[in-house]
Amino acid sequence: MDWKKIYASKLKSPQEAVKIIRSGDTVLIGHAASEPDLLLSAMVDYVVDQDLKSIHIVQQHDMGACRFFEPGMEKHFRYTSLFIGARSRSYIAEGKGDFTPCFFNRIPNYVTQTDCADVFLVTLSPPDEHGYCSYGLSCDFAKEVGEQKNTKVIAAVNPNMPRVMGDNFIHVSNLEAIVESNEPIHEHGRPFIGEVEEKIGENIAGLVRDGDCLQLGIGAIPDAVLKFLGDKRDLGIHSEMISDGIIDLYEKGAITGKKKNIDREKMVVTFMMGTRTLYDFVHDNPAICMMPVSYVNDPFVISQNDNVVSINSALQIDLMGQVCAEAIGLKQYSAVGGQMDFVRGASASKGGRSIIAFGSTTKGGTISKIVPFLTEGAAVTTSRNDVDYIVTENGVARLKGKCLRDRAKELIKIAAPAFRDELSIEFEKRFGEVLLV
Amino acid sequence: MDWKEIYLSRLKTMEEAVQLIKSGDRVVIGHAVGEPMKLVDTMVDYAAKADLKDIEIFQQVDMGHSLYAQPGMEKHFRENSLFLGAKTRDCVNSGRGDFTPCYFYQTPYFFKQVKRPNVVLVTLSLPDEHGYCSFGVSCDYTKPAAEAEGAKVIAVVNPNMPRTLGDSFIHVNDIDVIVEDDTPIPELGLPHIGDVEMAIGEHIASLVNDGDCLQLGIGAIPDAVLKFLGNKKNLGIHSEMISDGVVDLYEQGIINCSAKNFNRDKMVVSFLMGTRKLYDFADDNPGLFMAPVDYVNHPAIIGRNDNLVSINSSIEVNLMGEACSEAMGLKQFSGIGGQVDFIRGASFSRGGRSILAFPSTAKKGTISKIVPYLTQGATVTTTRNDVDYIVTEHGIAKMKGNTLRERARQLIGIAAPQFKEELAEEFQRRFAEKYQEV
Numbered sequence: 087m088d089w090k091k092i093y094a095s096k097l098k099s100p101q102e103a104v105k106i107i108r109s110g111d112t113v114l115i116g117h118a119a120s121e122p123d124l125l126l127s128a129m130v131d132y133v134v135d136q137d138l139k140s141i142h143i144v145q146q147h148d149m150g151a152c153r154f155f156e157p158g159m160e161k162h163f164r165y166t167s168l169f170i171g172a173r174s175r176s177y178i179a180e181g182k183g184d185f186t187p188c189f190f191n192r193i194p195n196y197v198t199q200t201d202c203a204d205v206f207l208v209t210l211s212p213p214d215e216h217g218y219c220s221y222g223l224s225c226d227f228a229k230e231v232g233e234q235k236n237t238k239v240i241a242a243v244n245p246n247m248p249r250v251m252g253d254n255f256i257h258v259s260n261l262e263a264i265v266e267s268n269e270p271i272h273e274h275g276r277p278f279i280g281e282v283e284e285k286i287g288e289n290i291a292g293l294v295r296d297g298d299c300l301q302l303g304i305g306a307i308p309d310a311v312l313k314f315l316g317d318k319r320d321l322g323i324h325s326e327m328i329s330d331g332i333i334d335l336y337e338k339g340a341i342t343g344k345k346k347n348i349d350r351e352k353m354v355v356t357f358m359m360g361t362r363t364l365y366d367f368v369h370d371n372p373a374i375c376m377m378p379v380s381y382v383n384d385p386f387v388i389s390q391n392d393n394v395v396s397i398n399s400a401l402q403i404d405l406m407g408q409v410c411a412e413a414i415g416l417k418q419y420s421a422v423g424g425q426m427d428f429v430r431g432a433s434a435s436k437g438g439r440s441i442i443a444f445g446s447t448t449k450g451g452t453i454s455k456i457v458p459f460l461t462e463g464a465a466v467t468t469s470r471n472d473v474d475y476i477v478t479e480n481g482v483a484r485l486k487g488k489c490l491r492d493r494a495k496e497l498i499k500i501a502a503p504a505f506r507d508e509l510s511i512e513f514e515k516r517f518g519e520v521l522l523v
Numbered sequence: 524m525d526w527k528e529i530y531l532s533r534l535k536t537m538e539e540a541v542q543l544i545k546s547g548d549r550v551v552i553g554h555a556v557g558e559p560m561k562l563v564d565t566m567v568d569y570a571a572k573a574d575l576k577d578i579e580i581f582q583q584v585d586m587g588h589s590l591y592a593q594p595g596m597e598k599h600f601r602e603n604s605l606f607l608g609a610k611t612r613d614c615v616n617s618g619r620g621d622f623t624p625c626y627f628y629q630t631p632y633f634f635k636q637v638k639r640p641n642v643v644l645v646t647l648s649l650p651d652e653h654g655y656c657s658f659g660v661s662c663d664y665t666k667p668a669a670e671a672e673g674a675k676v677i678a679v680v681n682p683n684m685p686r687t688l689g690d691s692f693i694h695v696n697d698i699d700v701i702v703e704d705d706t707p708i709p710e711l712g713l714p715h716i717g718d719v720e721m722a723i724g725e726h727i728a729s730l731v732n733d734g735d736c737l738q739l740g741i742g743a744i745p746d747a748v749l750k751f752l753g754n755k756k757n758l759g760i761h762s763e764m765i766s767d768g769v770v771d772l773y774e775q776g777i778i779n780c781s782a783k784n785f786n787r788d789k790m791v792v793s794f795l796m797g798t799r800k801l802y803d804f805a806d807d808n809p810g811l812f813m814a815p816v817d818y819v820n821h822p823a824i825i826g827r828n829d830n831l832v833s834i835n836s837s838i839e840v841n842l843m844g845e846a847c848s849e850a851m852g853l854k855q856f857s858g859i860g861g862q863v864d865f866i867r868g869a870s871f872s873r874g875g876r877s878i879l880a881f882p883s884t885a886k887k888g889t890i891s892k893i894v895p896y897l898t899q900g901a902t903v904t905t906t907r908n909d910v911d912y913i914v915t916e917h918g919i920a921k922m923k924g925n926t927l928r929e930r931a932r933q934l935i936g937i938a939a940p941q942f943k944e945e946l947a948e949e950f951q952r953r954f955a956e957k958y959q960e961v
Contacts, residue, residue, distance in 0.1 A: 089871025143758055166926055177892050181955030184926035187907045189845070192870070386823055406624070416953065418927075422908050433629075462896050465843055466903035470624045471859055487604055487637035489621035490855075516853065 088400055089217025089258050096264045100128035102301065103240050103263040106203060107132065107205055112142040114197065114209030114231060119272045119359050120224035122242035123150045125207045130154055133162045133399045140164065144202055146227070146421075147171045149272045155182070160460045168193060169421040170412075179417050187465070190326065190424040191383030194230040203237045209271070210256065211247040220248040220254040222227040223365065224357045225254045225376040238262035246271045248369035250358075252376030253427065264316040274359045276304040276330055279313070282445045285479035287311040290397060290443055293475065293482065294318060297345035299435075301325040301428045304359055307443050315340055322346040323353035326341050326383055326424035329360040333367050349375055383424045388431025392439040396428035400467070401444070403476060404460050405494040405512065407485040409442055409468040414462030429472050433486075439474055446478035447501040454505035458512040468502055476500065498523060526654030526695045533701045537565040540677050540700045543623055544815035546575045548641040551668040554581040556709045556796050557661025559646040559679035560587035561777070562702060567591050570599045571787060579603055581640065583630070583664070583858065585611050586709050592620060603638075605630060606858030616854050624902075626821035627763065627861040631667030642899040643669045643676050646708070647693065648684040654814060655692040659684035660708060660795040661693045663763075663816040675699040683708050685806035687795075710798045713767065714743040716750070719882045720918035724748040727880055730912065730919065731755060731832055734782035736872075738762040738825075738865045739769075739834040744880050748834060752777060759783040760790035761828050763820055763861040766797040770804045786812060793819040820861045825868025826875070833865035833877040837904070838885075840913055840933040841897050842949065844922040846905040848877050853900030866909050870923075876911055882938040883915035891942035893934050895949040913937065928954045936961060 107113065107129060114122055130153040133141055136486035141163050143154055154163040155177045165183035167174045169190075177183045188196050197203055208228055210219035219241065221228045232239050244267045258264070269342065279287075287310025292330070293317060294300070299322035302308040309331040313319065316335065322343040325333065335341055343351040352375040358364060368374045381387055388394055400411040403417065414421045425442075432438035447454055456478075460466070474486040476497065483496035498509045498521065506523040513521045524531075544550060544566060560869060567590040580591050580600045589610035591600040594617075595913055602620030604611050606627075614620040625633050635642060645665055647656035656678065658666050669676045676693070677700040685708075695701075696754055716724075724747025731737070731752060736759035739745040749768040752758065758768060759780040769790070774776045780788050789812040795801055805811050825831060837848040838856065847859045862879075869875035882893055893915070897903070911923045913934060920933035935946045935958060948957035 181928075181953065184928050187923070187926065189908050196924055408903060426906075426908065459899055462899075464908055466845060469863075469903055469906055471626050471863065487623070487625075487633060489623040491621050492895045516618070 089213065093213060093217070093258045093264060096258065096261055098263050098265060100265045101132065102126050103265045104129045106238055106240065107138065109140065110136045110140045111204040112144060112202045113205045114203035115143065115145040116228060117224040117226050117357060118147045118149055120209045121148070121150045121223060121272060122207050122267065124152060124211045124267045125240060125242050127153060129207065132304060138162055144168065145174070147340070148174045164396045170418050174225060175419065185418050187422065189422060189426055190379055191427045193422055194227045194378065194380045195367060197227055197231050198234060198450065201236070203234060206231050206237050206239045208239065208241055209244050209247050209267070210241045211249040211367065212243050212245050213258050214249065219243060219258060220247070220249040220258065221254045221376070222250050223359065225252060226356045226379040227379045229247060230380065231258065234258045236356055239256060241265070242267040244268065244271070247446050248365045249360040250368050250374055251370070251372050252281065252374065253378060253463065254376040258367070261368050271365060273361050274304060276361060277309055279306045280478045281312045283310040286443050286477055287314050288443065289477045289479070289482050290441055291315055293392065293439060294395055296320055298322070298393045298395045299324050299346055300395050300397070302397040303327055304379065305399065306327040308397060311397060313449050320345045322391065323355070324349065324382070324388060324394070325430065327359060328353065328355050329358065330364045333364065336373070346391050347511050354382055383427035384496045385427055385430040385434060389427060389434035389438065392436040394432045394435035396432040396440040396441050398428065399444050400424045400442050400455070402448045402455050402457055402458055402460050402464060403442070403497065405497055405509070406490055407470040407493050408460060408466045409473060410460050410464040411467040413464045415461040422467050426468055426472065429474065433474065441475040441477055442468065443477040446480055446500065451502065451504065454502055456501040456505070458508065491519070495521065527651070530650065530695045530701060533698060535700055535702060537562055537702050538569070540702050541566040543675055543700060544570070544575070544578065544642050547577045549579045549581065549638060550642045550644065551640040552580065552664045553645040554661040555584040555586055557646050557659060557665055557794070558585065558587045559644050559713055560642050561704055561706055562677065562679050563587055564590060567596070570841040573689050575599050576654050577601060581605065581609070581638070584608050584893055591902060604858070606860055607855055611945065612655065612856065615747045622855050623694065624822070624859065626859060626864055628817050628822070628864040628871065630664040631815055631817040634664060634668040635671045635861070639671045640668055640674045641810060643674050645669060645676065645678050646684050647678045648686040649680060649682055650695055652694045656680060656695065656698070657684070657686040658662070658691045658693065659687050660805070662689070662813040666691065666694045666813050667817065670715060674704035677702065680705045680897070681705055683706070684906045685802045685812040687805050687811060688807065688809055690818065691813040708802055711741065711796055712954065713798070713813065714746055715749045716743045719849045719916045720744055721880065722752070723880050723914055724751050727834060727878055727915050728752055728918050730876060730878060732830065733757055735759070735830045735832045736761050736828040737832050737834070740764055741766045741880040742836070756790060757782040759828070759938055760792065761791055761825060761831065763816065763865065764794045764796060765790065765792050767801045767838060770801055773810070791819055814862070820864035822867035825865060826871025826947055828872055830874040830877070832868040835862045835865065835879055836881050837879045838877065839892050839894055839897050839901060840934065841894055842934055842946070843927055844907040844910040844913070844930050845897060845903045846906040846910060847897050847901040848879070850901050854900040859904050863905055863909060866905055867909065870909070878912040878914055879905065879910065880914040883917055888939065888941070891939055893942070893946065895946065932958065932961065
């Protein structure tokens with residue numbers, strides 16, 4: 087089979103490629119950095135021009151222009167988010183779009199069970215000498231979706247998309263249409279690490295030991311943690327995602343993966359987001375092993391490694407230990423993502439620990455994130471039965487195995503000092519005991 | 524020394540046995556109807572007379588007198604419950620005692636690694652010819668706690684305790700103190716099944732297919748479901764517990780576990796609660812495999828069964844599908860038990876489904892159990908990411924894979940008619956769309 091002939095036969099302009107889309111189709115978009123702006127724009131133009139109807143857009147973590155949110159577009163499109171992003175947040179809060187709660191590790195199952203990808207629009211790296219394109223920065227649900235018989239994959243083949251190793255490839259013969267693109271890949275800037283994040287990072291690093299297998303995400307807190315791990319040895323990575331912060335630690339030699347039980351000496355991830363520096367680092371790098379999210383985020387798989395340390399964040403936590411990491415009251419902010427996958431995996435891992443870390447206040451110190459009750463309407467992301475360590479800049483609280491009284495005590499200790507009195511009043515109401523803070 | 528000699532050497536009276544317990548000890552009491560009630564009462568007497576202090580009591584589903592939880596007893600005892608019962612509720616909610624959230628399948632780990640008991644009080648069956656006693660009706664956390672490092676086992680050996688088979692035995696050599704007693708094993712009355720429960724049972728039964736593997740508990744709803752399964756074939760059981768209703772279906776040949784792909788021909792269970800009929804059925808019956816709850820309730824183990832149908836209940840469900848199944852506001856009512864163990868197991872099971880079923884109202888129709896927001900302080904037992912089917916007497920609502928809008932729509936569809944208007948108003952507020960009944 088001459089894959090180059092196949093490639094040429096499928097090569098189209100964006101305008102031609104999107105003509106496959108029909109009224110009533112469900113169009114799934116590549117996750118996060120793999121969102122193909124060029125194709126999405128062409129799709130919107132085509133759908134409007136042809137007055138197509140009921141195109142159902144399904145997306146996880148929008149990063150692009152989202153032209154299908156513009157006024158008037160509801161004539162042609164409806165939208166379901168699996169993880170809210172910058173533009174979808176208010177669109178959905180206003181009731182114009184929808185949100186479906188789903189554990190990240192179950193999203194491939196959701197897509198295949200609801201038969202929801204007639205068309206899949208995604209960015210791929212250019213074909214190698216064997217005709218394989220890489221899913222690049224977003225393996226996650228893409229790999230399994232691309233394998234579905236009834237899904238037509240329209241790919242923006244883009245030399246800026248790194249070729250990332252792992253179970254992360256699709257052959258050109260399995261693509262429906264190919265468009266060539268040169269647009270920059272979506273980046274996520276390095277976060278600013280302030281004093282609070284530094285302190286949190288230090289507190290978390292105090293819980294990490296040589297040989298641990300880490301899961302951490304993107305943002306100031308994970309980056310702050312990484313800064314404090316420079317003197318650790320033989321750390322491993324089995325994480326939903328990694329970002330730029332990992333590179334320094336890897337180059338210092340602190341991450342070797344030698345103590346992992348599975349996928350030894352590889353950094354196992356299911357997607358990535360960061361800057362061009364990260365994308366260049368991972369390009370053609372066998373130290374990285376991208377696997378589908380149904381593998382990487384499977385709590386059972388995660389637990390196969392010993393000493394798994396999972397690090398995530400939250401928006402609010404109540405005195406029982408119920409964590410909301412995705413909403414402010416009824417306003418959906420993001421989604422559960424992989425938090426619970428890793429909290430559960432860490433709990434089942436021999437020596438495993440899960441950590442949920444955040445600054446103890448928000449809005450310039452005027453609102454406490456440790457509260458008696460979650461804001462009305464806020465979904466519970468991590469339940470009180472799952473929660474393990476909570477870390478703020480004020481210290482570390484271990485909740486697992488503790489009764490409600492002791493949990494509340496520990497949480498009040500790490501709350502911001504300005505709020506400890508009112509939390510103590512609630513403590514006394516609940517437990518009939520005066521708390522001295 | 525042969526085991527019979529060991530047995531005799533460890534045999535004591537109840538009063539002598541409890542003197543093993545000291546101030547500051549952690550005592551775990553056998554689960555539910557496996558509680559050695561007289562022994563527990565004797566312990567309370569002794570602790571009060573000897574003025575012992577700081578005895579931490581761990582019990583779930585207390586069925587006895589629970590005198591250690593009475594007002595005043597906090598001088599000697601600290602109750603720490605993982606699942607409250609009628610007599611321990613007040614102790615915890617008044618602040619005299621404590622409640623610890625813990626998945627039922629993690630309770631063995633809790634007792635083996637987190638809070639190791641000094642003493643474990645259990646009821647066992649008579650020893651067999653090899654010197655093995657069976658944990659009988661309560662294997663669950665009871666066996667694992669008895670195996671915890673350093674734990675001293677005080678066992679009431681009781682001829683009324685059925686000898687259940689499975690991973691449910693302890694050898695006389697491993698029992699520190701033996702007491703003989705023949706108090707009947709506590710029985711539970713059969714629940715009253717009204718019209719509402721019948722309607723719920725019928726809806727649930729429509730979700731059950733031939734060859735399915737069931738998890739169901741105790742109460743009017745599970746019993747109602749069983750009434751409607753009479754025309755099904757080859758049903759299996761992999762359940763945290765079973766009660767009398769399952770025995771009836773087993774005797775009719777409807778439950779035979781022949782279609783199970785894992786532990787075929789056996790009902791896999793962790794504890795029993797029901798009447799003497801159930802206990803007699805369980806005695807020496809290889810059709811029933813009793814095992815500790817970290818096996819029976821482990822989501823990965825549950826998930827090895829295909830077509831696992833898990834049936835549980837809730838107190839309140841909000842329009843996102845979050846279910847509180849254990850509290851009324853801040854008042855802890857029971858515990859999470861195995862609900863989420865089975866909901867997660869069902870999600871791993873090929874063809875698996877999980878159902879939360881309850882009447883659409885409480886307090887004689889004056890309170891809706893489908894609500895815009897859970898009562899303030901009510902913990903979320905089953906999260907919205909885990910939840911699958913919700914069933915009331917009015918019908919079935921599917922949550923899993925559905926948007927928040929669709930979930931709310933379907934939940935309103937199965938709410939009690941008198942509450943639909945206010946729920947519809949909430950719907951409109953949230954989704955900028957007029958609610959329309961499908």
